[in-house]
Amino acid sequence: MTVTLTACRTPGRASEGVRVSPNCLHKFGVLIVKASSQPPTSDMHQSHNIAWDSLTTNLTFISENPAITPRRTDLFPRGLSSQANSLNHFARTIATTIRTFSDTERAKYPAHYEAPLQGKLFPxxxxxxxxxxxxxxxxxxxxxxxxxxxxxxxxxxxxxxxxxxxxxxxxxxxxxxxxxxxxxxxxxxxxxxxxxHWLSWGHSFGWDHTMQWALEAYIFFNVLLSKPELHVDGRYKSMSSYQSVVRKLTYSTDYDAQTFPHRDFFFGALDHTGPVDKAADPLADPNKLQEYLKMCFRLLYRYDMLAQECGVVRLDWEGNVAFTVGCLWKAKTDYVETGKDSWVTRFA
Structure with missing residues (x-):
């Protein structure tokens, strides 16, 4: 945390040659200094590769937001003029990082495989x-x-x-x-x-769900790590997005194997689920949370590697990130035309 001291002699005015800091507050001619801090990205996974601060600095916590009906407690976009550029930069860095790890992992395996007609697929x-x-x-x-x-x-x-x-x-x-x-x-x-890869009969259940579930968990809990003020007294548990994320990651439905590793983290068993308030506190054990984030990241680049091998079309990580953040915290997105009958989702 850094503290900025700025000399101010008159409320609302700066002395000649002295810059007014946005952290310098005035009341009745008294200088009030406010502490400012950058997100503590050291605990955020792959912080040396992923521009987490481009996302986290554009989100602010509001309790019982009066601008929302019904009122909701959550993180909300700050609506800065630079928001779209910052969030798209974040999306590009996470996309590049996943693809880099995917390519590195693929190089560990043979380029070509025989096609057996019988035998055991897994041990x-x-x-x-x-x-x-x-x-x-x-x-x-x-x-x-x-x-x-x-x-x-x-x-x-x-x-x-x-x-x-x-x-x-x-x-x-x-x-x-x-x-x-x-x-x-x-x-x-x-x-x-x-x-x-994608199957649906009213709701979808293809193996693309591995990516969707892991990406939502990966983004949400890394962002939560950047907001230590929400850790006090479990304040983050009041967030609507926390409730919906844990519920989605662990709920039971048709063909829900994508939930198994998340259920194991929150409820201690592959086949166990329950109310959100009965789930394990994800911040109670920092080491366990870090291992969980690593697991989510491994699922992302393994998924990418397999999807590329299968020739899955329209594998758009930037679009997946924009869609996920948009669903979590209502960040504005839009469809961008990339060619004839080709559109992608980007932050707007």
Missing amino acids: DDILSRYCDLPFASVTPKSQLIENWIERAGSNPPSYGTGQGDLADVVKVLLAENQLDRLLMLAQHPQVPLHEL
Whole structure:
């Protein structure tokens, strides 16, 4: 924290040759000095690569915001003239960092894979860890590559909403760092893995949810670390965004394997969920929170690596970041045309 002292002789006026600091407040001719601080980015994950301060300095906490009906307690955009440029810069740095780690990770694995027609896709210890969960998708059948081939059919092979359990298996294998097996599936001519990326029957449940859940957690809790004034007495728990984030990260629905690592953090078990007020305090153990943020980041670059391998189109990290921050704190976004019938989301 830094404190700026500025000499002021007359309320509202500066002495000749003396600059008035915005931290210099006047009341009845008395100089009042206000402490100012920069966000403590040292605890924020990848702070040497990601411009977290470009995001956090554009958000301010307001309790029972009278400008919102009904009134809401949360972080809100400050509406600075530089906001769009700052937030788009933040989005670019997080996109670049994820892609850099993704490329580095991909270089650790073979460029090409054989396409086996049978055998176990993942080891038995993963099967035993997940097969007894309610509505399990990780089963002895989904462990077999021939099951994936058979269910895709032929002429040409394809997947749809009837294979939501296979999308769940992909989510689990991303969390379990089974990238070698996933890369094999991505290259397999009889396994159209890209068709499991986005699935929907009123609500979506493809393996893109791994990215969406991890990105929201990663951004939210890094921002929370930059706001120590909200840590006192658990003040952050009054924020609407905190309530919605924890609820989304852990709630139960169809094919929800993307929630498993988040449930483990908040409730201590892959299959456990509950009211937000029963979740573990994420700030109670700083080391545990840092490990959680690292886990979220690993999910992001593993997802990117697999999506690229599958040829998933329109993989727009800047747009994903803008959409996520917009949903969390109502930062203004807009669609930007990038070509014929091509649009992306950016901060506006």
